[in-house]
Amino acid sequence: MEVEDGRKEFSVQLKRFAEAMRTREMLLNEIHKATECLNVFEDHRNALVDVLRIFDGKMDVDGDACESRVRSGMQNMLEWKLMDVPDERCALVIFNLGKMPTPSMRSFYSQKWVYPIDYVCKRVYLRHGDRAEGLMVYKCVIRNVGSKPVFEVSDDEGMCISGKSGEVFVALKRLFPKGLEFESLNEFFGLGNVHVCKMLSMQKGFDELETGSKWVLDNSSMCASDLS
DSSP states (O other): OHHHHHHHHHHHHHHHHHHHHHHHHHHHHHHHHHHHHHHHHHHHHHHHHHHHHHHTTSSOOOHHHHHHHHHHHOTTOOTTOOEEOSSOSSOEEEEEOOBOOOTTOGGGBOSSOBOOBTEEEEEEEEOOSSSOOSEEEEEEEEEEETTEEEEEEEOTTSOEEEEOHHHHHHHHHHTOTTOOSOSSHHHHTTTTOHHHHHHHHTSTTGGGSOOOTTHHHHHTTOOOOOOO
16 A cells, blocks of 8 residues: 555656656746847847947948958858948948848849848938937838838837838938938938948849849949839
8 A cells, every 4th residue: 555655656746847847948948038039139239339339430330341241151141140331321230131032022123122021220310300309220121021022110219111112211201301311212221232232142042033233333323213
């Protein structure tokens, strides 16, 4: 009888131990996820601090060093690779270079432009509004919705514009009664920057798209021509 009771107790303790181990594993996974999120958040915070320092003239960006860094790691661009983009009159940081569309997704590219899917950048620019002063950060995203590019511009105060590039740009210009320094939404997103063009041209899948042979060299001087 005592042996049987002992076996039952051992079985109960074994089940409790197994449950405790599963709980421990779950907690460890949650801790790992939280740590990764904190690391990403810290990277974002540091990048935005650098953006503001660049905009204020307290920090320079070495274009040659940036290009060298890009070439060394551009065979397969890592997601959430933060990069300060040189040659921008208003500071710009790329958070995700995105993925190239497939050749069949014609609305995502032309002879002049390529719209990477899930492209994410943040631009520091003048605060919008009639009496607005100072700077704010604008998040720019290109999404794939029904195999069509959807552009989104938002800020931390609740402003969010989403839709076709031309529609979004018209709505964005209305937020700046004194005028917007950008000629197109592509330019606001940094897609006309020669450094961004070079990065995109090195992305996997770019060579399969029917773009101009001098796309990278010409794109920095092209006038805006949105696909909308």
